[in-house]
Each structure stands twice: as C-alpha cells, then as structure tokens.
Amino acid sequence: MRTPIAPLPLSTPRCAACGEPAAVQWRRRNVEDPNATDAVYACGPHAITLDAAALVHQADCPAPDPAVLPECGCSPEPAPPPTPVPGAEPTTALPTGWVVPTGT
Ligand SMILES: [Zn+2]
Numbered sequence: 001m002r003t004p005i006a007p008l009p010l011s012t013p014r015c016a017a018c019g020e021p022a023a024v025q026w027r028r029r030n031v032e033d034p035n036a037t038d039a040v041y042a043c044g045p046h047a048i049t050l051d052a053a054a055l056v057h058q059a060d061c062p063a064p065d066p067a068v069l070p071e072c073g074c075s076p077e078p079a080p081p082p083t084p085v086p087g088a089e090p091t092t093a094l095p096t097g098w099v100v101p102t103g104t
C-alpha cells in the first residue's frame, strides 16, 4: 500500500512563520558552520525591514517570528565596507613615485 505524499516544490520557498509562499529572503549564519549562511524566507506580512534583510543575521535570529516583527531581535552582522572606487579621489604623484590623496 502506498501513501500519497504531496511534496512541496523545492522551487517554491515558503514563509518560515506561516507557510505562505515567500516574498522576501535574507541570510542567517549557519548554526554548525560559522562560515556558511542559510536562506530564510518570509511572506510580505512576516518580512523584516529591507535594511535588515540586506544583512547577515545571527544564527539564533528568531525572525520571522511574528512575536518580534518587524524587528528581528538579533544584531545583524555589519555590512562589508563599500569598495573604494579607483579614481574617485584626486591624487597627486610625488617625485618619489608615491601616489597620495591631493591635499587642500
Ligand atoms: Zn508569513
């Protein structure tokens, strides 16, 4: 006898709080591997703020727990510093060959 099982399509992520199709996603630090992150999904009503969703959250972040929304209850990891754009700052080449920011 076979028991029919309706598998959830893997291509359709679900909100971790209510099971509705996910509308947003963010990253959370993997509990067992600190170098890895896991995707966390949430529907619109259970989403955290856009700013928070841009950051990697702590492994014990409770979001999208409705009890803590729209905050998530953890301190997300700081965003990496923006990559400096070469040439964005005027520089001066000294006779020694050094290139330094142009002083005012
Ligand atoms: Zn939800």
Ligand SMILES: [Zn+2]
Pocket: 057, 058, 061, 062, 063, 072, 073, 074, 075, 076
């Ligand atoms: Zn968090």
